Amino acid sequence: MAFHDVRFPASLSFGAIGGPERRTEIVTLASGFEERNSPWSHALRRFDAGMGLRSLDDLSAVIAFFEARAGQLHAFRWKDWSDHKSCLPSVAPQFTDQIIAVGDGQRRSFALSKAYRSGATVYHRPIVKPVAGTVHAGIGGNEVFVELNYTVDYGAGLILFHEAPEVGAEITAGFEFDVPVRFDTDRIAVSVSSFQAGQVPSIPVVEVRA
Incomplete structure (x- = not known):
């Protein structure tokens, strides 16, 4: 997988929902106590790019960006508006x-x-x-x-x-x-009529180790 040094349109990531994700393995012992361990030293962040879309022009821009990255194949930059400084x-x-x-x-x-x-x-x-x-x-x-x-x-x-x-x-x-991410799907499914009615598509992106 290559990294494309280009940022997902920041105006569209502004309304995205997402944040850090940790992985914790929990084992409950016979005594009722827990043993907790994490195989990750660093969190991975996940976002939904679909939540930032407000018009069909926005959707067109995301589809063009998606096609240029070949779906999940190539990673890119993402501005996490909640944590970027x-x-x-x-x-x-x-x-x-x-x-x-x-x-x-x-x-x-x-x-x-x-x-x-x-x-x-x-x-x-x-x-x-x-x-x-x-x-x-x-x-x-x-x-x-x-x-x-x-x-x-x-x-x-x-x-x-x-x-x-x-x-x-x-x-x-x-x-x-920025956060290095890739699309977490190879498919964008959207109906123009449903989008105009306020139902935005889910377009997940996930942080990659870089």
């Missing part, structure tokens, strides 16, 4: 948003990630599809600048500094990002 949805990303690493004086390449905190627990989500032109980076509390100090691999979510950050320096970053 390194910061709160109401503000713009800043270079101080996320601590992504600590310099060791040798490494120059660092992967983007987003921390989700609740109490003492922190989950770090890999960010592999940042949006071009939105990445800001800092070293040791000072902002550094793209091209002058570093480059960004927008296909893999990596920052490559021209010079290795010094030992102990916090590497920080702020960014917007």
Whole structure:
């Protein structure tokens, strides 16, 4: 399966329903206690693209996008409007948003990630599809600048500094990002009359590991 570096129309994903999905295996013991385990270290997100359609023109755009991806064959970018920034949805990303690493004086390449905190627990989500032109980076509390100090691999979510950050320096970053997804169906079934009556088709998409 190839990845097409193109985003599903953001205006149509705006009304989509979806979010993260975890997989938990639960075994109930004879004592009544449970043993719980997850084979996934990271969630997968699922969405229904059909919920964002408001007109036949929207439907036509989705069908064209679906055909260009050959159904489930090729993955693509998806804007998750509920979670697409390194910061709160109401503000713009800043270079101080996320601590992504600590310099060791040798490494120059660092992967983007987003921390989700609740109490003492922190989950770090890999960010592999940042949006071009939105990445800001800092070293040791000072902002550094793209091209002058570093480059960004927008296909893999990596920052490559021209010079290795010094030992102990916090590497920080702020960014917007997309989710790598594919269609979770090879078939779109829709009736024009039912669509005009308000019955939208179900067009599921699912996150892929990238």
